[in-house]
Amino acid sequence: MLRIEDLSAWYGEARVLRGVSLEIAEGEIVTLVGRNGAGKTTLLRCVMGLHGAGGARAAGTIGFLGANVARLPVHRRVRRGLGYVPDDRGVYATLTVEENLTLPPVVGPRPWSLDQVYETFPRLRERRRSPGTKLSGGEQQMLALARVLRMGARLLLCDEPTEGLSPLIVQQIGAILRDVKRQGVTVLLVEQNVHFAATVADRHYLLAEGRIVRSLDNDEVRAREHELLEHLGI
Amino acid sequence: MLQQAFNGLVGGAFYALLALGLSVIFGMLGVVNFAHGSFYMLGAFGAYVLLDSFGVDFWVALAAVPLVLGVAGVAVERLFVRRLTGLDPLYGFLFTFGLALILQDAVKHEYGVQSQPYPRPPALSGSLDLGLFDYPAYQVFVLVVSVLVCAATWLLLTRTRIGVIVRAATERPELTRALGIDVGRWVAPVFGFGIALAGLAGVLAAPMRAVNPLMGADLIITVFAVVVIGGLGSIFGSVAAGFGIGLVSALGNLYVPALSQTLVFIVMAAVLLWRPAGLFGREEAAL
Ligand SMILES: Nc1ncnc2c1ncn2[C@@H]1O[C@H](COP(=O)(O)OP(=O)(O)OP(=O)(O)O)[C@@H](O)[C@H]1O
Ligand SMILES: [Mg+2]
Numbered sequence: 001m002l003r004i005e006d007l008s009a010w011y012g013e014a015r016v017l018r019g020v021s022l023e024i025a026e027g028e029i030v031t032l033v034g035r036n037g038a039g040k041t042t043l044l045r046c047v048m049g050l051h052g053a054g055g056a057r058a059a060g061t062i063g064f065l066g067a068n069v070a071r072l073p074v075h076r077r078v079r080r081g082l083g084y085v086p087d088d089r090g091v092y093a094t095l096t097v098e099e100n101l102t103l104p105p106v107v108g109p110r111p112w113s114l115d116q117v118y119e120t121f122p123r124l125r126e127r128r129r130s131p132g133t134k135l136s137g138g139e140q141q142m143l144a145l146a147r148v149l150r151m152g153a154r155l156l157l158c159d160e161p162t163e164g165l166s167p168l169i170v171q172q173i174g175a176i177l178r179d180v181k182r183q184g185v186t187v188l189l190v191e192q193n194v195h196f197a198a199t200v201a202d203r204h205y206l207l208a209e210g211r212i213v214r215s216l217d218n219d220e221v222r223a224r225e226h227e228l229l230e231h232l233g234i
Numbered sequence: 235m236l237q238q239a240f241n242g243l244v245g246g247a248f249y250a251l252l253a254l255g256l257s258v259i260f261g262m263l264g265v266v267n268f269a270h271g272s273f274y275m276l277g278a279f280g281a282y283v284l285l286d287s288f289g290v291d292f293w294v295a296l297a298a299v300p301l302v303l304g305v306a307g308v309a310v311e312r313l314f315v316r317r318l319t320g321l322d323p324l325y326g327f328l329f330t331f332g333l334a335l336i337l338q339d340a341v342k343h344e345y346g347v348q349s350q351p352y353p354r355p356p357a358l359s360g361s362l363d364l365g366l367f368d369y370p371a372y373q374v375f376v377l378v379v380s381v382l383v384c385a386a387t388w389l390l391l392t393r394t395r396i397g398v399i400v401r402a403a404t405e406r407p408e409l410t411r412a413l414g415i416d417v418g419r420w421v422a423p424v425f426g427f428g429i430a431l432a433g434l435a436g437v438l439a440a441p442m443r444a445v446n447p448l449m450g451a452d453l454i455i456t457v458f459a460v461v462v463i464g465g466l467g468s469i470f471g472s473v474a475a476g477f478g479i480g481l482v483s484a485l486g487n488l489y490v491p492a493l494s495q496t497l498v499f500i501v502m503a504a505v506l507l508w509r510p511a512g513l514f515g516r517e518e519a520a521l
Contacts, residue, residue: 048412053320078414090409094401103402104413151414 001026001155001186002047007060008210009042009051016042018210020060024155029177029187031197034207035232040190041087043207044157047188048084049074064155081108083153087160087190089144091132098128100143104151110183111152120176121146138169145176149185156180156187162196174200194221194228206231237367238488239481244373246480247380251435252457253464253472254384255428261404261467262424264323265315268330271454272337273303273429277436278445279341282350292355292441300433307429311422334451342447349444376438383434384473391469400424404467456483459502465515475513 002024009017016039024030034040045051046058049072062070069077078084092100101117101124118125121142127135135143141161148156158177162170170193177187177200191197197204198221206214208231221228252274259267280299284290290298310333318325353359358372391397402410403417411417436450443449460479464471479498486497493500505513 050408050412053408073416074411075414075416078412082414084412086409086412090406090412092402092405092409094405095398099398099402103398103410104415107414147413 001028001065002188003061003063004043004047005061005063007043007046007058007062009039009046009058010056012055016210017046017058020207020210020212022205022212024186024188026154026186027181027184028203029181029189029201031189031191031201031204032207033191033194033197033204033228033232038207039210040207041159044084044159044188044190047077047157048082049077079105079107081152081154083107083148083151083156085141085144085148085156085158085161087163089137089140091135091140091143093131093133095132096129097124097132097135097143100132101147101150104147106150106152108152108154112146112149114150117146117150138165141165141169141173145173149180154186156185156189158187159190160192161189162191162193170196192232194225194232198222198225235485235488237369238484240364240369240373242481242484243477244377244480245484246477247377248435248439248453248476249457249460249480250384250473250476251380251431251438252454253460253476254387254469255431256457256461257464257467257469257472258387258400258404258424259428260461261469262400262421263311263315263319263326265318265326265330266323266458267428268327268454269333269337270330270428270432270457271450271452272334273307273432273450274436274439274453275341275447275450276337277303277433278352278440278443278449279345279350279436279447280433281437281440282352282445285352286350292437295440296434296437299437300430303433304426304430306426308422308426310429311425315425316418316421338447338451345447347446347448349446352440352445354441372441376442379438380435383431387431388469388473396420456498459498463502463505463512465512468512468514471512471514 004023005021007017007020008015020043032040032043042051047062051058060070061068064077064080064082069080084090095103101114123139124143124146127139132140132143145161161173165173174196177189181187189197189201198218201218204216204221205212206216252270256267256270259265277299280302281292281295284295284299285292314329315326318329354372358375360371361368362371362374391401399415399420403415403420407417439449456479460475461472463479464473464475479501482501483494483497487494490497509515
């Protein structure tokens with residue numbers, strides 16, 4: 001599904017990613033953990049094609065569904081089936097909740113209908129005429145997730161979807177991700193909450209100083225939770 | 235006084251059309267189009283040349299001139315403005331300012347600085363009884379057209395799929411691309427649309443204002459103040475501020491004629507002190 005090879009990224013002179021290679025198979029949920037500033041967001045932005053404006057540049061191959069997309073413009077990559085949930089949730093203030101949901105095109109074989117979205121997220125139905133940013137943080141996160149599901153994206157790139165949310169909502173997000181996986185959707189999840197990560201993901205990559213320093217399975221994560229948390233500085 | 239207020243609204247109609255165009259262009263491209271006044275002037279000259287040299291009447295000009303200028307706007311965006319994206323905004327300023335001077339001087343070279351006459355269309359040459367006073371029919375027409383165009387633009391932006399895309403791309407261009415939308419494809423049409431609005435205002439101005447190469451430069455300074463008062467990039471704000479400022483300056487003219495030139499800028503300063511982002515502007519959101 002996704003195969004990143006020797007990916008490097010710079011902001012001006014500062015090299016943030018140093019030859020990252022990783023691979024995700026169809027239907028997997030894989031998390032990317034790493035301390036603040038490790039380059040997790042940069043990596044997702046490279047996959048999307050957003051890294052490259054204003055002094056930033058990247059090199060390496062990004063194979064998606066068997067083709068190198070590293071030179072494609074952002075919207076063309078997305079139309080092959082990428083769904084992006086940015087770290088700030090990416091909700092528009094000038095669009096209503098429903099407009100936020102229906103803005104992006106359908107990019108994959110199994111898009112959710114609006115009804116399906118509203119059944120899963122009743123709160124979004126209630127607030128569908130409100131400006132997107134009038135929602136609470138948790139609701140905005142649900143909106144961002146619902147939006148990429150409505151696109152029918154094959155690969156979701158989610159940047160810290162649980163950050164700053166209550167345990168109840170985190171649980172809900174976990175349930176949705178597991179549900180989505182059952183429908184064959186693949187997920188690359190940036191996550192600091194390793195405990196949560198171990199409950200939803202199949203495998204984990206640890207990113208440090210711009211490199212993948214370790215690949216872990218759930219048992220390893222559970223066994224080394226303290227060590228990991230210490231590394232992450234939490 | 236009521237009549238003066240009406241004059242103000244008619245004047246405001248021009249501000250509103252120009253500010254609306256400036257605002258959509260700024261919102262989508264991040265470019266302050268200093269050439270906007272020149273396109274307004276070209277609109278008036280287009281109508282004048284069509285009538286004077288080809289005998290084409292006002293009604294045809296009203297449709298054809300904005301269309302042609304809109305297409306010219308698309309070309310300007312594709313050929314020049316596009317190349318400036320990602321550079322320092324100063325380049326956009328230099329380009330549009332230079333373009334304004336070139337257009338203005340080209341027309342000056344051809345027609346001189348004296349004003350050209352343009353008759354009112356015969357069907358609108360009389361006056362209308364508005365109940366309390368008689369008012370020139372043409373002025374009423376200008377007001378109605380302007381209100382309709384602003385309302386149509388509003389509906390286009392709030393009720394259609396194109397409007398959703400333009401609003402999204404205006405608020406957060408990068409995010410909008412990351413959601414699979416080819417933002418670049420919409421930039422030229424939006425630029426052309428803004429220019430077409432300026433052209434329309436120019437054609438509307440021809441029968442009631444002096445048609446000369448400097449007419450745009452004189453007006454556009456006030457329009458910039460209007461856009462700032464309404465809130466940079468705010469569509470609703472620029473239209474409301476356009477009519478509002480028209481009204482304020484007409485009434486100011488009546489009561490404090492000495493201040494008539496500066497009143498707009500006093501209002502602008504006051505608004506900015508009170509709300510730095512303008513009446514309807516949003517404080518710069520995080521990207
Ligand atoms: N726009 C930018 N300009 C310059 N440097 C940047 C920029 N964005 C990020 N960086 C730097 O790149 C490095 C990686 O940042 P990135 O946002 O990818 O980290 P992250 O792993 O997502 O961190 P966090 O957990 O805090 O979200 C950091 O050292 C950061 O300071
Ligand atoms: Mg980050």
